[in-house]
Amino acid sequence: MIIQGPHATTRSISGELLNHLQQLAHAAGRTLELCPCGGLRDFVARVRAVKPQSTEFMLLDPGELTQEVQGHPEAGLGDALDELDTPYIEVHDDTVATLETRDGSHSAPLATIIINGDLGTSYQIALGIALRQLSEDGVAAAA
Incomplete structure (x- = not known):
């Protein structure tokens, strides 16, 4: 699953x-x-709605929400990430867009992918990591 925050039209994920x-x-x-x-x-x-029974992996792209997340910890994203039982990768197209909170309190992503100015490549790399991780987990579960 990709959870994507708002982006300027030129930076949004294309069809x-x-x-x-x-x-x-x-x-x-897999499905995406x-x-x-x-x-x-x-x-x-x-x-908060992500359930591990139906979502094995998540790509989290806050888009233009990063400053709002950092400025409003009371909105609960850190708590939602701490409660998340599904692994996730942060995806960004700008180095200033990471979700680190001021106190670093929320659980860390498996990876943070940032390709400055190239969201498409960030997504492709993140999806590759997620699919590889799911494949390795499937092999381990079958063993």
């Missing part, structure tokens, strides 16, 4: 990129769902 990512996931025997969010409250609610 072509989403289709490509879904094809990569499908080739690995995009959950766009219009604001911080929606973003936090989506993270």
Whole structure:
């Protein structure tokens, strides 16, 4: 699952990129769902709604919400991440966009992928890591 915060139109995930990512996931025997969010409250609610029974891995892209997340810890994203039982990777296209809170209190992502100015490549790398991780977990579970 991709949970994506709002982006400027020029930086948003395109239909072509989403289709490509879904094809990569499908080739690995997985499905990929995009959950766009219009604001911080929606973003936090989506993270809280993730259940490990239906979502094996999450790509978390806060988009333009980073400053709002940092300025409003009471919104609950840190708590939502701490309660999350699903592994996640942060995806960004700008080095100033990471979700580190001021006190560093929330659980850390498996990885943080930042390709300055190239969100598409960030997503492709993050999805590759997620699919590899899921494949390794599947092998370990079968053993």
